[in-house]
Structures are given as structure tokens and as C-alpha cells.
Amino acid sequence: xxxxxQLDSHVSVSEGTPVLLRCNYSSSxxxxxxxxxxxxxxxxxxxxxxxxxxxxxxxxxxxEAEFKKSETSFHLTKPSAHMSDAAEYFCVVSPSRxxxxxxIFGQGTxxxxxx
Amino acid sequence: xxxxxxxxxxxVTEKGKDVELRCDPISGHTALYWYRQSLGQGLEFxxxxxxxxxxxxxxxxxxxxxxERTGGSVSTLxxxxxxxxxxxxxxxxxxxxxxxxxxxxxxxxxxPGTRLTVL
Numbered sequence: 001x002x003x004x005x006q007l008d009s010h011v012s013v014s015e016g017t018p019v020l021l022r023c024n025y026s027s028s029x030x031x032x033x034x035x036x037x038x039x040x041x042x043x044x045x046x047x048x049x050x051x052x053x054x055x056x057x058x059x060x061x062x063x064e065a066e067f068k069k070s071e072t073s074f075h076l077t078k079p080s081a082h083m084s085d086a087a088e089y090f091c092v093v094s095p096s097r098x099x100x101x102x103x104i105f106g107q108g109t110x111x112x113x114x115x
Numbered sequence: 116x117x118x119x120x121x122x123x124x125x126x127v128t129e130k131g132k133d134v135e136l137r138c139d140p141i142s143g144h145t146a147l148y149w150y151r152q153s154l155g156q157g158l159e160f161x162x163x164x165x166x167x168x169x170x171x172x173x174x175x176x177x178x179x180x181x182x183e184r185t186g187g188s189v190s191t192l193x194x195x196x197x198x199x200x201x202x203x204x205x206x207x208x209x210x211x212x213x214x215x216x217x218x219x220x221x222x223x224x225x226x227p228g229t230r231l232t233v234l
Binding site: 034036042043044045046049090101102103104105106107108 | 118119148150157158159160163171173174206208222223224225226227228
């Protein structure tokens, strides 16, 4: 069975400092992995996705994530936080690559950015 | 272009009443998904439609929940005899299913959701 665990329910950083949101996955084969962001009262927006083309994935708004199979991790990072980054972030695994199907969401990490 | 739209944006109903939630996917997307987002359960998959195939209903929490997709486009999620625990935000997503298309690998585009409150 596939699952995803976000290790922190809440992360707080100061503006201009690095962001690290941690995610570990469980899958019996190489999965597709995603990070989605949800701003207050807004829909979910795709930040980036891993589909085996490259282990370091760059997304929108300066975010990137690295797929590490040996650690079963897909942590999300950003070198310098901006106030507009404050939102909830979801690490997501798709059970079957290149096929349709349900997404399995982590519990979410709320990112706060202090001025 | 237009994204996924959902209506209504908010719905307040009384316990025991039936509700219908509507989703208009992105034009040309063949896959459509329903999810539920609630405080206690996070984001949960409900049901998935792909073209003319039988839908994957494995996430529906009870037989009070049903969904249909007419003409391969618009979808309606129906909750009968609503209960207070049905209160949540119901999200719809759609996805293209291009053949051999890198971009289409399971990327789902989400609508803004319908916030359902059952009193």
C-alpha cells in the first residue's frame, strides 16, 4: 500500500530564511510524487512533481524538491521564504504512474512566515 | 483558459436533506476526481471517473454518497440524508490522459471546492 507522511504539522520561519518541509513516502514501486499548496480559501495548486525524469525537481515560486529513493523522502525546500509563501502544503503520492487514479495526500504542513 | 469550476461555493443544509454538488472539469480532460477535505480526516479520495470506464468508487464513505458524470464532462456528487459528519469541503479535480505525454502523468487540476455545512 502507498502512503505519505509529512513529518511536521506546522513550520514557522522568518522571511528571507530557508524553508524545509519534510515528506516521507511508502510505495512498493517508484511512485509519482507531488507537492501541492493551498492558500487560505483558495484551491489546491500544483507546486512541482516527480515522475522519474530527474531526482531534483524545480517548481514554481522558487520551490524545489529532491527525490531520494534510499531515504524514501521527497522534502520540499526554498532558499528564501517570502510572506506570500504562508499556506498549507501537501505532499502527495500517486499509486500508479502514467495511469489515472486517486492521489493519496499527506496530512499537510502549515507554513507560517514571520516578518 | 478556464479551470475546474464547482458550484455552489457554499451550501448549508439541514440534517437528513439531500444535496447535489456540481463540477465542471477543464475542457478536454478525460479523468475526473472527487475528494473531501475535513478537519479530522484531511484530504480523502472519494471517486474517480475515466472516460467510459466504470468509475472507481472505492473512496465513497457510505451508500448515501453517489456520483455520476454525464457525457464525459460535468459531474454531480449527491449526498442523501446528510449527516453532520458530512460537513467538509468537497473538491473536484480533472486530469488529461494524453498518450505518452510527460505533462499528463497524473497531474490533477483542482477546483475551488464546495463548502458543505450540515446543521
